[in-house]
Amino acid sequence: MKRSSLLNQFEVLEKKFHEISNFILKPLSNQKKYKILFKEYQKLKKIMSLYERYKNKLFSLQEAKNVLENDSDPEMKEIASLEKKKILEDLSSIEKESYNFLLSDSITEVEEDHRNAIVELRSGTGGYEACLFVEDILRMYIMYFKQVGWKYEILHSQKGGIKGYKEIILEVSGNDVKKKGGVYSNLKLESGVHRVQRIPRTESQGRIHTSAITVAVLPEIKSVEMNIDLSDIKKETFRSSGAGGQHVNKTESAVRLTHITSKITVECQEERSQHKNFEKAMKVLRSRIYKNEMEKRIKERSIKRKSLISTGDRSVKIRTYNYPKSRVTDHRIHKSIYDIVGFMNGNIQEMIDLLKIFEEKNKKNQQLEL
Structure with a gap:
């Protein structure tokens, strides 16, 4: 992470920290909102402590550079050189620690994982067959929700002609799945293009057709967390x-x-x-x-994500459902399950768990690169 980029992020968070600090000093009748803001305040306070250390080290680094550039005393230059080396090591350590804070906690994904989710399914290429596949994937997820004890509510739907859906949006809520994470944690890796290969009912010559739909999974955000004007x-x-x-x-x-x-x-x-x-x-x-x-x-932040799992990119194919071969393949982890009937009946937890393991390894590798 570039130093200028990190400083810009610190400055943005410092402004947010002061705004929340001023807000929680006022009497609030909404205790739920106060708890959320106070939790955010506590986390930002830790980040501000890092920011203060970082600024002090940068100031000391500048002093050491001034001595090296302007002082004629060889002994002072040697001391300044050693001091500069130590300061750069300290800065690198603070930068890595800051990166971990900015990549996790309230700023990004950790708390998101325990949220409920908004799931959006849309037909893509394939016309009528794509609309039917939206309905099939919807049924697959509903069967999965029943297995893990989650509830769902349809927020919006648009029919796709005679059968199927052009678009359908669900709100999904529930508890952790056997301590494997919350709703968003388990569903977020479903975001992307899902492709189906099968013989349509209207195909008289038995030719396999390919169609696709897009899935988008978003963390549910409460009104007390985001007040839209x-x-x-x-x-x-x-x-x-x-x-x-x-x-x-x-x-x-x-x-x-x-x-x-x-x-x-x-x-x-x-x-x-x-x-x-x-x-x-x-x-x-x-x-x-x-x-x-x-x-x-x-x-x-210029974080280099190496996998579609991390970016949730909806423009690239992530999974193929091949009916003739009874195979479901996730292209991100090169994993195939040869039980398409069971998979479409909601038995998708195995694939989800493998994706989560792969995502965790990816994150660790990214941190090691810093």
Whole structure:
């Protein structure tokens, strides 16, 4: 990590630290919000301690350089040279410690792992067959949720013609899976392109077709953690295109929200009430904005991610479901499971566990490179 980049991050966090410090000094009626802010304050306080040490070392380094450049006394230059070497070692140590803080804790992934999740499924290439595969993957996840005791709620759906879905968004909540992590921890590695190879029912000559869908998994963000200014949101209402009988044609209960700054747009039409659709849309919007901000931070830190597991890149194929060979292959870890029926019935924990192990090894390797 470049020194200038680290200093920029420290300065941003210092500003945030002072804002939270001032906020928690005021009396707050919302105790839940106070606890969240105080927890954040405690973590930022540790980072500010590192920042102070870092600034002191940089000041000492500059003094040593001045002696080496301007002092004519050979003995003083020798002392300054030894001092410079020691300071550079200390700076390197602080930089590594800072990197670990910035890569984990509240700033990035560790706390995210225990959150509930927003899961978005969308049809990609393949037309009607892709819409059917969205429905199949939805069923696979629902079967998995039942196995681990999680609950889910549909926030938004768009039918794909006669059957299947063009798009469906779920809120998934639950406890840790046998101490293997929370909802987001287990589902986040599902983000990416899922490809299916099979013979469609409408194919008379028995040819195998390939189609694809995208999966996006976002950590659920509470309103007390991200307060979006309503003046930054463009709200539109329209008539629902889903089920609902006469209600569909009479009321504009469906809601479309656009975050003006980030251009992120969310729609929700599942409920008969415009107010409830607004609340559901806000859940998705908060999670998308949060994820967008996290991706910006990662780029700013110039962290070199070597795997799609870490980036959650949705533009590259991560898994193939080959029906003729009864094979499910995850291309990130080159793992194949020859039981597509069992996999599609929700038996996906083995693959998830292998991905988590691989991700952990990846993170350790990245830290060793610093």
